[in-house]
Amino acid sequence: MTSIALSAAVTTDPLCNILLNVDSYKASHPYQYPPETTHIYSYIESRGGKWDRAVFFGLQMFLKEYLIKPITQAMIDDAESFWQAHGEPFYREGWQHILDAHQGYLPVKICAVPEGSIIPTGNVMLSVINTDPKCFWLTSALETALLRAVWYPTTVATNSWQCKQVIAKYLDQTSDDVGQIAFKLHDFGARGVSSLESAAIGGVAHLVNFMGTDTVSGVLAARKYYGEEMAGFSIPAAEHSTMTSWGRDHEADAYRNMIRQFGGAGKLVAVVSDSYDLYHAVDHIWGEELRQEVIDSGATIVVRPDSGDPATVPVDCVIRLGEKFGYSTNAKGYRVLAPCVRVIQGDGINIDTIGAILKNLADQGWAADNIAFGMGGGLLQQLNRDTLKFAMKCSAAKVGGNWIDVYKDPVTDHGKLSKRGRLGLVLRDGVYQTVSEDEAGENTLLEPVFCNGKLLRDWTFAEIRARADKAE
Structure with a gap:
């Protein structure tokens, strides 16, 4: 009876619903952050793996296909129906706020290196942060889809x-x-x-x-x-x-x-x-x-x-x-x-x-x-996320008006040590270095590519090919 009722309630294509483009446990995460959290900053990197360099590519496809489109009331309603049947809580008020206050456009800012760039592993390639303090949870909610959108084509x-x-x-x-x-x-x-x-x-x-x-x-x-x-x-x-x-x-x-x-x-x-x-x-x-x-x-x-x-x-x-x-x-x-x-x-x-x-x-x-x-x-096909050890991690949070560094350093695997703080990427004497956002300043190679539902960069394929071909 549950599956029949759920099927009847669905009014949008669930596979195109960004609210459901997640791992199941993401639904409970808005309730898990410290009180007074207003911002979550995360980044994506290749931590190493088979090669020591990676060709950053593919983000633009994901932004155009999924993020420049606003969410709708039907998507929210369908997501609530799904999560109730699936056994997870649904943070309806958060998604409803995005629809009511932002016309359904996601209040996040994404910065990334230009597509086609050859970046040594161990460096930040992309950062994402919420732009509305009420949507601190949104950064993490996008991890599943955003990481997949980057690691495979890259x-x-x-x-x-x-x-x-x-x-x-x-x-x-x-x-x-x-x-x-x-x-x-x-x-x-x-x-x-x-x-x-x-x-x-x-x-x-x-x-x-x-x-x-x-x-x-x-x-x-x-x-x-x-x-x-x-x-x-x-x-x-x-x-x-x-x-x-x-x-x-x-x-x-x-x-x-x-x-x-x-x-x-x-x-x-x-x-x-x-x-x-x-x-x-x-x-x-x-x-x-x-x-x-x-x-x-x-x-x-x-x-x-x-x-x-x-x-x-x-x-x-x-x-x-x-x-x-x-x-x-x-x-x-x-x-x-x-x-x-x-x-x-x-x-x-x-x-x-x-x-x-x-x-x-x-x-x-x-x-x-x-x-x-x-x-x-x-x-x-004969590759996976571990081929280049891709990960998206939270590295900073604003709690009670103050920015704090966030990181992990498992004693059982120091190879999973994550970066701290808000990050920038600079090129110094021919060497890429991940530094703090403040230290990088205007020299950061992370360019704004998406903000609040709008695509800020639209790379041509010729530009991307030229970047990848120029690197040796």
Whole structure:
């Protein structure tokens, strides 16, 4: 009966209700602060983890999707109905005050580093504080949604950026054309993430660093939230079903069809070639039976191995294609395949296998030009909040008219020591430092991005890409 009554009472989409975009225990927190509390100040940081730097990204999506919209009476009523059924108290008077006194716009101020900034871990990236003394509890109420809105896209963008540094290293070492890097890592992750929203958020985070993607929702997110009309690009590519449906005896016909359907001067066509015997396909079908047709097509056929040891199989393919199609030697002394053929490895790819493949290629005298990578789960899904040890913590509270420092320092894990006071971020002699807000003053790199329902910064994707690309 409870669930039926609750369902009947709901008049808004509960998954779009910011009052319910929380952990359950948040509902009881307004009653837990000291008497005379008027302000709560919190911050977000990466405390360390897999990498020592992070690409801050994604906050603007959350602000546009959730915080610039006012709450409504229906949202308050629905939240009260939910919390009563769920077993938690509901601070209705607080939310009603926001609706009545602020027309539903949340009275908080959020400051953050510009998106695309490369910030060493252990530094403040974002701060949030309530602007109405009656809404001191609101800062903490936003933690669940705000932290999630930052840690996931920032971690994906960082993962992608770190991969870019590995690729750039080998291009610098082995290639005459370092500008090709924008299309060296392709996003294959749409089907491997937990939801469409995750694909969109993670997909656009990858596009901060690269321009190749098959995650359509990421391109659409760049358009919707950052004003970038076309942030990523793709090419015609085969999957196993479109190749194996021809039957094993007609494998060459399947490949020939790809050339004839999508070939042409300057075109790129990717063809998965391991359905039966990858090396037979490379040596005899591509390298002999279809060799002249590949050359005459004017296209670049990108052979995709999709099984076996990712550190060695794609390298073998490059070498074998070189034997059949020839190669040139660039100014750095490394071999580059004839322009009509390349390789893309999309199986088992992560930052470690990218490095292993490129090292193996270089060790055998082949340039990084010869290969590109497609990353799926390793790019968008095989990470979590602990990858960069993200946390949002309260560091200051105003109680009885006085600011007090707030922190935690667990004796069982000093790695969870949190920062104290209101914070600023400064750059001194090329080094980022988190200092007090007063010490930072006007030099703080934390810029106001949101206040009382209004977006104060609207970063373009071009600006974000430029920041991420400028850092080394």
